[in-house]
Amino acid sequence: MIDLSYDFIITLQKEVLRKFGSEVILPADCKHLSQSILDATTKLVSETTLKRVFGFAVAQHSFSRYTLNTLSQYCCYKDWEDFQHQHIQQVHGAPIAESTKWATLKAKADAVSHYTLLTLKNRSGVPFQQTAARQYCFAHVERFLESDYTATALIAPSGWGKSIALVHVAEHFWFGRDARYKQDICWFIHAHAAGSLLLKGFSLSTWLDNQLNLGAGENLREYFSEHFKDKGGRLLLIIDGFDEISVAGDKLRVLYSKLEDFVYSNDCYPWVKVILSIRSSTWSDIFQHSQQYPAFRRYWYLGQEMEEETSINLPPLTEQEVKTVLYNYQFDPATVRTFSEQFLQRLRHPYYLQIFCQLNVDAEKNFVDENLSLFEIISKFVQQRLFNSPSNNFKIRIIDKMLSLLDMGRHGLYTDKSLLLNQHLDLFPAYKELLADNILVEENLSQEVMFNVKVRFAHNFLLEYFTAMKYLQDNNQQITEALVIEVLQHFPHSTFRVEVFKWLLRFAINQQQIQSIQYIFQVPLMPVEKSLLLEYLALHYQHESKGHHELKAIFPTGYFKKHPISDYISEDIFQFRKRKVLNALLTLVESPEDKLRIRFILFITSLVQLDAEQCELELSQLKKICNQEITLEHLWINPYEIALFIYEYMKFGISDETVLTKIYQFPYYWEDLQRPMTCSQEIVYRCLSTVFLILGDNETQQQFGQQLFQHVPHLLLKKTDPFRLSVICRLAEAYLNMGDVLKAERLSRHVGLVLKQYQSQYFIGRYTEVLQKVIQASIFFHKKEYNKAVRLAEHAMECLHKLDFKILSLLNYQLLSKLYKQLQMEKQYKEIQQQIELVRKSTSFKQDHIKLLNY
Template sequence: MIDLSYDFINTLQSEVLRQFGVDNLQPNQCKLLAQAILNHTGKLVSETTLKRVFGFAVTQHSFSRYTLNTLAQYCRYKDWDDFQAHYYKKAFRPRQQADLSRWGEVKKKANAVSQYTMLTLKNRSGIPFDHTAPRQYCLSHIDRFLESQYAATVFIAPAGWGKSLALVHAAEHYWFGKNAVHPQDVCWFINAHAAGSLLLKGFSLSSWLDNQLNLGNGDNFREYFSAHPEEKSGRLVLIIDGFDEIAMGGDKLKLLYNKLEDFVYSNDQHPWIKVILSIRSSTWSEVFQQSQQSPAFRRFWFLGAEMDEDTSTNIPMLTEQEAKSVLYNADFEPETVRLFSDSFLQKLRHPYYLQLFTQLNSAGGQTFIDENLSLFEIISHFIQNRLFSSPNNAFKVSIIEKLLQLLDMGRAGLYADKAALLKQNPELFPAYRELLADNILVEENLSQEIMFNVKVRFAHNFLLEYFTAMHYIQAHGQQVNNELLSSVLGDFPQSPFRMYVFKWLLRYAITHEQTAGIQSVFTLPLATPEKAHLLEYLVLHYQQEGNPRFAQVFPAGYFKKNPISTFISDDFVHFKKRKLLQALLSLAESSEDKLKIRSNLYIIALMQLDAEQCEIELSNIRKICTADEAVRDMRVTPYEAYYFIYEYLKFGVTDEAAKEKIYHFALCWSFPQQKTISVADEAVFRAISFIFLLLGDHQHLVDFTQRLFKEHRSFLFNRTDPFRLMMLCWKAQAHLALNDINTAKRINRHVDIVLKHFSTDFFNGRHLETLQKIIAADIYARENEYNKAVRAGEYAMETALKLDFKIFVLLNFGVLNRIYHHLQMDKQRKEAQQKIEMIRDSTTFAQALPNLMHL
């Protein structure tokens, strides 16, 4: 009576909780409950068993008679039979005739099983179930399946993909929710382990269903209801979750699959019986894939539109909106989520990474969660949970080391041959299957009729980066030292891959307090973007940990030899970087470093039209300029140029003496050949270019930028320098204002190509991309390509608003307003005007709107 149906288990749970005096049981209370049961009955039910009873742990078999008797006795009953007898009479007191039907009887049993299974899966969810989101694709998949002639369907995906929770949401949507779509159907939702406990003893699904009629031997479930359709109120849907070859064993799984296949194929004359299965990709490849070749399989099994035969997956990742919904449910502020980069949101679409991220930031409600730092923590926790905490970790590490060797740390490509990886070593097969099941490795079946070709790769590139870094650490005695760093530097050219390997090495040195290793990382001859990313990670890590050792990592005088200004580029012009720049101020020793940091802080405030913050930064910049003799003797100091911009936007006035000084400097300055641009020079050049733009003196802006590029030929060889690209954008803007569309178009296209080709170098530098798109929209509009103009302009507007680049919003509005007016897009024009009014109300730069929108 008990095995698979779990009759009255939900009732027993409720009675135990009532006796224990709680409404809801938490996992940490199971130990206290076990003691309470022991005190009352004198019998011991372990904490682990109680976790299985209440769904906090996997149940691989039905509960023992001892467990059920003891729990019934705790509830003041003689034993389990006495408990059932009491509630059987209560449940089957005289009711309406409809409730006494055979279909109703089966439905009641199915509900008891399903509710228990769903409770178990909810309690095992890594994210509180009420924070999770229904998967729209899964609901659509089931909807199409239920209305089709197929007998069975399957959800196939790696571990941690959210298959089980997707089934729970679907079950509530279609059969168990308050507004269930198909409330008259019988839904039997079970775990594969529960089914296996019976089926492996010789039962079949057909005979088990027959037994559910409970009317004596010889009744045939399917034939009975087919012969008496008036008693059948809907479909019978059997959901089996968790066909897992690791937990069940490969031979048992194949036996279970054969029984399942027999049941599915025997339903040919009973289309009202449907089977839904969830399975890991690795199990599908191992057990099911061969069956796909038979015509019967294709006729009976619905795989869905998203089926990828190479990777054996038919469920896409979460949509961006589903991922955001989970974050909102977990109390992340919409304003916080809105600030996440597109690339980070793409990673959070992986359900398991989203789970880890919400767990790492369980407090929620923060103004900003640093995505760069979180990504490394997510990956680290993922590998710890799935690899090092596993019983087969030694074999798994051996396989990964072999794969790194075959890939030559990624230099030989991303794929290795499966046969070469395993070399028919049977002791490696279980560990290899676990790596596939846990989504660390992925198989891609490229076999053809005349050859067998299965390739293996890491599931994600950042896993390759992590394991490559760990390989070098292992090879150098777990010490990040000059020898290790030189090896990596020599083995890999400049690339995003190398940068992330160095980040993992830096993280290892930080977490293992290898101060000498940290210092060695920053003495490497790396490109500026690489240094900037590494320095940012270092500062963020110590800020997150609140570690006072941060100031001790770099001894006094360190940054005199290794100036911070060589680490910081225009890529730091981003409001998210303000906290980081403030932290770097505590390390800055030279006036040049301090000026670089303060200039970036001023530009960030200016981009946000934050006049008050601009005043604060101007005060600090003035002190730096006054204290440095070389800066003080410049024809135009950074302070003078920055203050001119501030005064013009604040009051709409120009200091004629300062203006004359700026114009004279732009016309007369010259430098010796090969002289490098100092921090102060760069600040002045940038400010003067913007001043000419504000004043509408586009010819002077063209002349100034042309002379700048002529004087400093090094710009020609440093294509990715953000300062160079910014100057090119202003130059293109000026040419456009002078109606030199061809020159503006050529420059803008060049900037676009550089930004796309070196996108990883501009991970945070969206201001360049935004400005380039504003100029592109203007060019398209002048060439009457209005569809392209709208797309470019609206993309720029969306980015500028998201990143709080208010100056760019105003510049872009001038372009979009003309486009909307020409296309008579009144609704869009009105919405854009409303955003401009919000900016007007948020800034005390009173002259910003009239001076920027009409450039």
């Protein structure tokens, strides 16, 4: 252990570095320093020992007298005693007076604490200066310090960022330049040091008493209670890593009992406080049993976020804290804004955020797309925590049993702990490691009359990963057509099934199994599933810079003639993240209609983003296809013409009268379509509704919507068709603008119910969902139900902040502006006006003609 009386470790470090001729040291420099010490003293101090001295590794034992003497001799002192003696004279120059005992104790504590802080900073997975301070921890500790509680703890699984959180807390309250409580004594140590002391027979009380050499029988706490004028503040003991990894499990209860004695003995000394960081699995086993005693809760402050079932009181990072780390890591803010809500939720767990940052050492040049990163993060996490573990065989046995009990997820997410272990005592140590590593989580639902502990995977994506790996294991690492069909039949259509297929697809890509990839795409998956799989495939090969060649091998000439492109891209036409996928598809498709469909989606995507310049580029490509490649005899208006009309009206405020006349002739050209619409027809009908919208012609909008369902009857039967839902949203808006709030609300609620009932159909697209919220909020506004309108519009705004639907954001801002003005919320009103101005400045479209474009 580190002897806690070593007041001059930091001073020794500085002296060694001065002699070495460097102001700072990196882990790689320890090898050269070792050689320099050998040359100067003829004594060897190993590279590993030097890493412990400078805090790059945890020092689990005392620094030997040999090490300290050698380093002192390197700095031209006789030995370690001479080094300390010289510096004591330099610092004090005279015996310590009684009135300076608090300062003396503080100097000792600061020396040890600075060493611990340095060690934890050097061990941070993300460079410490790039980490984010967690406001929850500051608030938690602040409430604890101001309370009468004696002890508190940050309780969470491994990799949750507890140690770094404690470093930020220590600097914020006691060691930073603007620390709040500089007069307090903060003794920040690692559990290795405290554990070694306690196991040698010391108590924490005895150890504290020894720090000032008060003499036999004298007590530090009693001394400062009697000489309260000499006491400068509180005395904090922070112990990091009080868990089974730091201290052997059979000795942990001994340490806990001594810690408990110290905590309870401070009842009369509220200025002495203890802060721990501890893993939730250890808390459940060692600490939680004490909660049945009233004294435990009287002394221990567990905080407002304590989850009794999982024994966690430290929440994950907030989304803003995640973004702070990414910005500190030199990620482009524009890139971070494109991250999906789901991906940011994953990064809220510090360990996954750490791996993501490590995958992007040069974030500006080598950014790994989030769709690829998530799989790399999980793979690396499992590799480090499971496969590299000495007990990996036992862990894999437990996970196999877990998958069997859950039937690969078909029987839910939880299983009984008793069934999982089933009296196999040999599995228990590996099981405890799985809990400590946050691969498995226990939820204690026990009651007084019944023992009930459930176990689940820490995250659903771990269940998806292990399910896919289990299928591969059972099929000799080969993805056959039979395996793909088995997965398809075993799971219902859901996000879970898609993620399992993604893991299989990733394996096939890495193993270069082209036939296996083709098997995956040939089974009858839902279009939305094929879209997601194709997106992953295209992004992977684009990242590897060999996209076209590899994709051509998977989708040879003629493939998309047999398999319509609409099966891959029909569900989520506004998703700007699909742009890479669509561009990749353009190199593969052969049919003019497929090219037209993709180009129109790219045009609409740019329009929704208010990107006028990109709209121009897409229009030029649409013109080529319509003029040269596609037959349009069955249509009275060209898809390019009507798309150009929308663009020119929004950009310049002008309208082509010839095209406008054609647009209003639509009642004379209806066809009774008993079969699905062609791509050209769907584009024209989509654009017609948009034209009436931006022209503000609500009567024609209503007429068009009603006639569309009469002439295209199959739309009535396809409840979840995005085109159908968008037409209904337009009708709702038309009725609202004409003052028929009841009809508008009926249609809006219908769309909301469909989205809720069939939400699995929309797990890659959010546009229709957010659009319905905005329209429903507008309906509440017209009904003067302002509070409901504000809540719904603000919820929609939270979603829009994570997306790039500027046209819809602008509409929602305008609605919120009216609401805030009506409710006299001046601060919010001013903020909204600023946001509206920012959106308007970001586009060259004509401001008066930016309307709601709900495709």
